[in-house]
Amino acid sequence: MVNTVIAPNGESQMTQLYDCRDSYAEALGEMAEKDDRVCVVINDSLSSAKMKDFKAKYPARFVNVGIAEQNMVGVGNGLANGGMLPYLCGASCFLTARAMEQIKVDLAYSNANVRICGMSSGMAYGQLGPTHHSIEDLAWTRILPNMTVIVPADPIETASVMRYSLDHAGPMFLRISRIPVRKVHPDDYKFELGKAAMLRQGRDVAIIANGVVVSRALDAAEILAERGVQARVLNMSTIKPLDRESILKAAQETGGIVTAEEAFVAGGLGGAVAEVLAVEHPTRMRMIGVPDAFAPTGTAEFLMDHFGISAQGITKAALELVRPQV
Amino acid sequence: MIDQSFDGLLQPEERSAWLREKANWIRLSAMTMTHHAKLGHTGGDLSSADILTTLYLGHVLRVRPSEPRWAMRDRFIMSKGHCSGAFYSTLAQRGFFPLNQLKAFMDPLSMLNGHPDRNKLPGVEANTGPLGHGLPIAVGMALAARIQNQNWRVFVLVGDGELQEGSNWEAVMCAQQYRLDNLIIIVDRNGIQQGDFTENTIRMEPLADRWASFGCAVREIDGHDHLALLKSLSSVPLEEGKPSCFIARTIKGKGVSFAERKPAWHHGVPTREQLHLAATELGVEVEW
Numbered sequence: 001m002v003n004t005v006i007a008p009n010g011e012s013q014m015t016q017l018y019d020c021r022d023s024y025a026e027a028l029g030e031m032a033e034k035d036d037r038v039c040v041v042i043n044d045s046l047s048s049a050k051m052k053d054f055k056a057k058y059p060a061r062f063v064n065v066g067i068a069e070q071n072m073v074g075v076g077n078g079l080a081n082g083g084m085l086p087y088l089c090g091a092s093c094f095l096t097a098r099a100m101e102q103i104k105v106d107l108a109y110s111n112a113n114v115r116i117c118g119m120s121s122g123m124a125y126g127q128l129g130p131t132h133h134s135i136e137d138l139a140w141t142r143i144l145p146n147m148t149v150i151v152p153a154d155p156i157e158t159a160s161v162m163r164y165s166l167d168h169a170g171p172m173f174l175r176i177s178r179i180p181v182r183k184v185h186p187d188d189y190k191f192e193l194g195k196a197a198m199l200r201q202g203r204d205v206a207i208i209a210n211g212v213v214v215s216r217a218l219d220a221a222e223i224l225a226e227r228g229v230q231a232r233v234l235n236m237s238t239i240k241p242l243d244r245e246s247i248l249k250a251a252q253e254t255g256g257i258v259t260a261e262e263a264f265v266a267g268g269l270g271g272a273v274a275e276v277l278a279v280e281h282p283t284r285m286r287m288i289g290v291p292d293a294f295a296p297t298g299t300a301e302f303l304m305d306h307f308g309i310s311a312q313g314i315t316k317a318a319l320e321l322v323r324p325q326v
Numbered sequence: 327m328i329d330q331s332f333d334g335l336l337q338p339e340e341r342s343a344w345l346r347e348k349a350n351w352i353r354l355s356a357m358t359m360t361h362h363a364k365l366g367h368t369g370g371d372l373s374s375a376d377i378l379t380t381l382y383l384g385h386v387l388r389v390r391p392s393e394p395r396w397a398m399r400d401r402f403i404m405s406k407g408h409c410s411g412a413f414y415s416t417l418a419q420r421g422f423f424p425l426n427q428l429k430a431f432m433d434p435l436s437m438l439n440g441h442p443d444r445n446k447l448p449g450v451e452a453n454t455g456p457l458g459h460g461l462p463i464a465v466g467m468a469l470a471a472r473i474q475n476q477n478w479r480v481f482v483l484v485g486d487g488e489l490q491e492g493s494n495w496e497a498v499m500c501a502q503q504y505r506l507d508n509l510i511i512i513v514d515r516n517g518i519q520q521g522d523f524t525e526n527t528i529r530m531e532p533l534a535d536r537w538a539s540f541g542c543a544v545r546e547i548d549g550h551d552h553l554a555l556l557k558s559l560s561s562v563p564l565e566e567g568k569p570s571c572f573i574a575r576t577i578k579g580k581g582v583s584f585a586e587r588k589p590a591w592h593h594g595v596p597t598r599e600q601l602h603l604a605a606t607e608l609g610v611e612v613e614w
Contacts, residue, residue, distance in 0.1 A: 039473060060473055063504070068496035071462040075500065078466020078480075081451060083397060084473060086466075101456055102493075106463060110453045111445060 017180035021119060023155035024176050025050035027162035028087060032058050035166060037085035041065060043072050049089035049119050069095050073102035076114040085113060085166070092118025092134035092175065093125070100140055107171040108144035114171050116141075121175040122211065122262035123295060123303045130294040139267025141173040142240050148193070149240040151175040151261075151269075153214035154184045157237060160191035168193070177262075179212045179300050184235065194238045196246040202232035205318045206250035209260040210236045210269055213288075216304075217260050219311035220318065229322050239272055247276050251283040256321030258286045260314050262304065265289035286317035332385055338553055341384070345552040348419060349379040350608040353581050355418075355428060356411030357604055358612050361596050363432035365440060369591040370485065371412035373516040373549070373576040377483060378404075378416040380555040387481065391421035394448040400478050401467045403452045405460020406485035406514060407441040408593075414438055414447070422449035426614045458491025460484060461511065465497045468509040468569075479562070481510045487519025490528050495540065498569065502541025507563035511542065511571040514549065516578035520592050534573055542571035549574030581608055 032038040032054065039061035042049050046064070055062045061084075065072045072088055072095070079086040088095065095118055096103065107114050118137055125132035141149045148170060152158040158176060165172055184199060199214070200221050209217035214235045221231040232250055236243060251257055257277065259270040270287030277283045288309055295303050304310055308317075335341045352375045360366025381387050381402060390396045404413045411431065418425045423437075430436040437446040441455030452463045464482035471478050484494065501509050515533065517524055524530045537544045543565035547558050555574070564570040578592070579585030582604045585594060596604060605611060 063469055065496070065500045066503075068493075068500065070458070070493035071465065071496035071500055074459055074462020074493065074497065075466035075469065077452065078463040078468070079470045079473075080466075081401065081463070082467045082470020082474070082476075084470045102459065102462070105453055105456055106459060109443075 015182050017182055018155040019180060020152060020155050020158040020177050021050045023159040024117060024162055025053065027159040029054055029057065031162065031166055032061060035085065037083065038166070039063065039079060039084045039086050041072055041075055041079070041086050041088045043067055043069055043090040043095065045090040045119065048091060049117070051089060069098040070102050073099040074106050077106040077110055077112045080113045087115045087117055089117040090119060091132070092121035092137050093132050096134060096137040096140055103141070104144055108147045111146045111170050113169065115165050116171070116173045118173060118175050120178045122177060122179070123300050124178045126300040126303060127297050129297060133295060135263045135290050137173070137175065138239060138261070138263045138269065139271070142267065142272060146170050147240060148172045148238070150238050151211040152191070152237055153211055153235050154181050156183055156185040156187060156189050157191055160189060161237070164191050164193065175211060177212050181212045182215050184214050184218060191237065194241040194243055196234040196236045196243040198232065198246070199235055200231065200233040202230035203253055204230045205256040205258065205322050206232040206234060206254045207258045207260060207314060207318060208234045208236050208247065208250065208269065208273055210239065211262055213260045213262050213309055216309065216311050217314055220314035223311060223315045224318055227319070229318065231318055236269060239269055242272050242276065244276050244280070247273055248281050251277055251281045256284050256318070258288060258314055258317045258321065260288040260309060262309055263289055266292065284321050286320060288313055288317055332383055341556070342553050345379050345384055347610065348383050349375045349552070350581060350610045351612060352379060352412055352415040352419065354605055354608050354610050354612045355415035357582070357596050357601060359411045359415070359428055359431035361598070361601050362429070364595055365432055366411050366595065367408045367592060368585055368594050368596065369518060369578040369588070370406060370409040370514065370516065372580045372582060372585060373578045374406065374409050374483060374514045375412050375580070376550045376552060377512055377514065377555060377574055378412055380552055380559060381481060382416050382420040384552065384556050386556065386559045388478065389420070389449075391449065394422060398476060398478050401451050401464070401480045403454065403460040403464050403480070403482040404442060405454050405482050406457070406488055407454030410438070410440060410442055413442060417447070417449040420449070423447065429614050457485065457488040458493035461494045461497040464509055465501050465506065468501065468506040469504060471508055472504070472506065479508045479510060481512065483512045483514060485519070486513055486515045486517065486530055486533070487524050487527070489513070489530060498537070498540045498542065501569040505567040506569050507565070507567055509569040510559070510562050511569060513571065513573045514576055515573050516576040518578040518587070518589050518592060522589055537571040537573070541568060543568040544571045544573065546573045546575060549576035550580055583607060
């Protein structure tokens, strides 16, 4: 997808946008070719999880449990026990919420080698409404011992995270968005678990973001730079285990932290960063994300703007920290 | 205890007597553990003891206690994980860990948690306790064997009250769709759940028809008849291309007069006197 966007300098630019589901699906196909353990479980989510090619190529390693998420997660545990490496691929809103006890017991408590690919997470389903939004999933999965939680920012990181997941021990929740995003990482970027990627240097304020919000954070940093504010931008794609070191360093070196995410800030990235800072290095913060409210009707883009999960919203929050007197 | 291996017994009567004594030992062991911990699920321990004994000590399950994660083992899931007293006693009898560890049931830092934990105790395949988890896991295991063309089987013991959890029916729909005849479901049909008789709570009958209508090959058996259990559980699948479902008719509290058919004994804790009475009725002694 190609989008025409207005750059901060006012010039019109052509930007290639990507659906991260494409790179996840492609990576999974490559992984299955290399590793016989890789198998896929869907819940009638063949097209929404982009698994048509996988099914055609690896029918024996493809299981459709139908519309039954509790069974889906239990099946994942059983497949892992039997020596397979299952990827459970379905809309995050149903997969996490409906099967939360199974995720807690069958995956986290059991420390099972199962990957949940929560598709179309956040508010990607836009006007379909709060039933189909998955903005609770980070809070729910982050709280579980043994669980690893990753929110990739672009197609490059999505593919890298998928490849990483082959050798990881224990359960993982991977949040795969369908909201079109541009590349924020170079083509040779390699994901490292629990390590934030610094995408922009800066010592006036730090913006810690993940997922589809990272590109918005970079746009905010551009706007801030025009106003003489040098913002550091960290892509905190791993929410658990959290990169405490980068957070503390950013807090010590800038004195102000803005978190930005497409999720409830309570329990999400904002909450996670605040938990570290409150104990280790109390720092002035602003948290951009969804407040304690269900979304009104609107497209994903509309809702992001509505809640200030935008370059403008992030810029405003950063300026509040940098120039509290204004 | 009779110290003789099951395989050496050739006559059915000998096998039956040997299994009965083992099962009664497991019953008293479970009650002793519950007495010690002041917590436990006596009724279901007693109703499931004969099924567990037949599976593990009657050598229905192909397992290697010295190599609990042997890749080709049959999997057994104790979906009614609250009956851990009977389950742990059975695993110890089969040699997965020393009998004297049963003493530590629910003690601080014990590997014998109130509900089974596969990462603590050898022989446990799945962390169960919340109901309706075992059958979906069993379906996943059966699929894993199928995908890899391996011939190990999956046995899962579910409670009857447990079947009120909808996840079981999600799982069995999946099992019939994938024609998982390497999956063997055993229902401990003791008729009582925590609060009352199942039929006073949410009616389960006609239970056999329900399983059959969900695509299983169904057989009703006496869940306390060791020879019948042995014969049935050794001749699976009941029908090619279908999951097998055995509805084991059992008595909650079986073998101990004061606990039989009494809902209150679902999680009743025996006193010292009741333990002595149970030992007399069961005709066994437990010394770990």
